[in-house]
Amino acid sequence: MSTAAIKTSKISLLALFLTIFVDAAGMALVYPVLTPLFVHNTTYLFDPTVSEHFRNFLYGFVLAIYPIMMFIGSPLLGVLSDKYGRRLILIICMTGNLIGLLIMGLGVMINSVTVIILSRIISGVTAASLPVAQAAIIDLSTEQTKARNISLITAANSFGFIVGPIITGILSYPFFGLAPSLSAPFFFAALLPTATLYFLIAHFKETYPGNKALKLNMGIAFQSIYLAFRNKATVTPLWILTGFLVGYYIFFNYMSMFALLKFGYDQFMVSVLLGSFAVTFATSFLFIIPKLTSCFSLNKCLLISIAPQFVCTLLLVLFTYVTMLWTVAILIGIFVPCSYVVLLSILSNKTEGEFQGRIMGVSSSVNSFAWGFAPLLTAIVQPYSILLPLVVATIILLATLFLSINYLRNIFSSSLVATVPDVAS
Missing domain, CATH: 1.20.1250.20 (MFS general substrate transporter like domains)
Incomplete structure (x- = not known):
């Protein structure tokens, strides 16, 4: 492999690392915010007359809607990555991550459960970056480097889950006497997918051109289960x-x-x-x-x-x-x-x-x-x-x-x- 090809491969690996890290960080920072937002009756998200039982049910539903939509969306995006290539689908996933964070921040700011649920749906449907990135890693890897590269992706995912709550914790701490903002972590975290999108568009080279002749058959994924x-x-x-x-x-x-x-x-x-x-x-x-x-x-x-x-x-x-x-x-x-x-x-x-x-x-x-x-x-x-x-x-x-x-x-x-x-x- 030429020096230029090795450099291109390393840049592509870095882009995949960033994609997984940002996806996991955005996923993890939600939990510290949603808990006080839904469970405490001290925010303006609910009318004071709304029962604790209903608030807890909505809390569970909002947590559940993300993986449910991921369950539906991941097989589709995985098949699309085989048909149209990894790069396009990774860009779609990261765009969904960005839009989901911005809408979540807006929903928290305007105290709208509907907008919060919408953000979770968008984020969940486009949360296929991990399997698509794994496929791209396999495209880039040799038999000797495959295990190492996949472990890097796993490390990026774990690191994202560490950084997500840290972002929330820092931005929710009342520094200098300022009141903590529940929406601030989402708007700040939106900078991460924005930067990663630029990196994907500008530097990530397609690892698999796709097979345009491939027929889309979602039934195969569920038949496999x-x-x-x-x-x-x-x-x-x-x-x-x-x-x-x-x-x-x-x-x-x-x-x-x-x-x-x-x-x-x-x-x-x-x-x-x-x-x-x-x-x-x-x-x-x-x-x-x-x-x-x-x-x-x-x-x-x-x-x-x-x-x-x-x-x-x-x-x-x-x-x-x-x-x-x-x-x-x-x-x-x-x-x-x-x-x-x-x-x-x-x-x-x-x-x-x-x-x-x-x-x-x-x-x-x-x-x-x-x-x-x-x-x-x-x-x-x-x-x-x-x-x-x-x-x-x-x-x-x-x-x-x-x-x-x-x-x-x-x-x-x-x-x-x-x-x-x-x-x-």
Whole structure:
């Protein structure tokens, strides 16, 4: 490869890194703002007569609409990237990110739930930058550089989740006696996709020209989900993935609301909590997972990472102290990435090479479904008890643990049968 080609490739990788980072940062900065905005009755978003139950339901709905629209939009944008190329779709995704942030800031400023929901719809539909960027990374990579480049994309995603709450925390802190603004983080964060858009348009070189003859068939994406859940080799790992993600997302989506209701956390402290959680998440991806998977088999890693999650949520239900919340958040931040990576690896190992893309797409769809379903479930049960969402998460994680144990027991039994010599022969 020539020096010019290497330079072009590095610039394209940087553009992809920025795209993923900005997308994740915009996604993460929403949580510290939405919680006080919807849950506290001190803003002008709702009339004072609006019930807490209705406000909590809308809070869950606004959290859920983003991943639901991502579930719908990602397969479409993924297919479009195969037809028209990566560059155009990445520009569309980043434009949607920019518009979504500006509309969200406007919705918060004018106290309009409708405008806030509209912003979440736009942001969710165009939130396909990660799978499209992964496809572009594969286009740019050799067999020797593929794993490293994909890890850079994962790091960019984790780094974005760290920076998002930091932006919110800084802009929500009353420096110099100024009142914090709930809309300021969105307008400030809009500078990030603006700069990234310029970088994509000016410097990113197309990695895949597209296949204009490709027919758009959205049914294939959803058919793949159905077939994967019918496949004996992948059905149980997929149900384990679904269960653990629903349990995790109940905890993650409810964490900031629980901190606000139980411990009186304000927007700044919620940002600190979520930022710390994201740091732990990134640390697990970069350091703990490689060490764990090098020391133990995938099956052992699954049990090692699933079991503590149930224990953590149970401890928070039994001991509702602020120190316990922070401890559980740190531990969940360590073990959830382990479970996710291990389950993706198990699913990949159970799938033929030509269907690797499809099973990863199915896994992404399961993630989007769990992410959207969890806040809706939380919104339904939370009005009955501040602890009930955590109880539900604990029950789901316990059921997932039992399913994992049964799955591993069956694998162990099958391996014993396979190694027993045939006496009759």
